[in-house]
Amino acid sequence: MEEIRICPEHGYYRGEECKCGFRGSVILEKERVERLGRFISGLLRHFPDRFKLEMDKNGWVEFDKLVKVVKRRYKWANQWLIKAVIYSDEKGRYELKDGKIRARYGHSVDVELSDYPEAKEEVLYYGTSEEEAIRLLEIGIKPVNQRYVHLSTTLEKGEEIARLRTDDPIILKVDVKMAKKYGVKFLKVNKDIVLAEEIPPECIIDVIKK
Numbered sequence: 001m002e003e004i005r006i007c008p009e010h011g012y013y014r015g016e017e018c019k020c021g022f023r024g025s026v027i028l029e030k031e032r033v034e035r036l037g038r039f040i041s042g043l044l045r046h047f048p049d050r051f052k053l054e055m056d057k058n059g060w061v062e063f064d065k066l067v068k069v070v071k072r073r074y075k076w077a078n079q080w081l082i083k084a085v086i087y088s089d090e091k092g093r094y095e096l097k098d099g100k101i102r103a104r105y106g107h108s109v110d111v112e113l114s115d116y117p118e119a120k121e122e123v124l125y126y127g128t129s130e131e132e133a134i135r136l137l138e139i140g141i142k143p144v145n146q147r148y149v150h151l152s153t154t155l156e157k158g159e160e161i162a163r164l165r166t167d168d169p170i171i172l173k174v175d176v177k178m179a180k181k182y183g184v185k186f187l188k189v190n191k192d193i194v195l196a197e198e199i200p201p202e203c204i205i206d207v208i209k210k
């Protein structure tokens with residue numbers, strides 16, 4: 001996790017230099033970025049109830065209410081620092097709209113994200129380990145402790161995810177068109193990630209070893 005700085009032209013960014021080369025001053029140091037980020041994503045993905053944060057069926061909560069919960073835990077926090085974390089997030093984890101906020105992916109709570117657009121990709125990728133791949137080829141890809149299966153839009157992103165868990169990544173290639181015939185819906189939540197409820201084993205059409 002990197003500290004957050006601000007560029008007069010491009011707004012909040014992470015790291016030392018903005019993409020334009022500008023070196024802004026630090027507005028939130030690393031450790032606080034990490035703490036805030038972990039708490040916000042936890043609230044929006046896993047434990048809104050624990051903090052009495054009301055979430056609708058599509059995963060939205062009132063931004064003001066989230067700010068209140070965060071401030072109760074971290075006295076130094078405020079809505080601007082929370083927005084800094086959200087807007088500088090390079091993985092596109094959050095969506096902030098009309099005074100409401102939600103996580104785009106990563107939920108373990110039961111949410112319905114079917115309002116996201118249908119993915120147009122013809123193939124998608126799922127990064128995993130070798131042992132896991134053998135099992136998935138048999139039973140298909142199902143969410144484990146998560147509401148949805150998370151697929152990657154590119155081979156590279158699939159490999160990146162697999163490398164978080166193993167040094168010998170396996171990337172499964174999914175035939176989207178075929179899966180749609182099985183009734184699978186593909187929700188495109190950001191440029192890198194597509195969610196689905198389940199991928200039947202027949203729709204895994206290639207196993208790529210990296």
Ligand SMILES: [Zn+2]
Pocket residue numbers: 007008009010011018019020021022
């Ligand atoms: Zn800039």
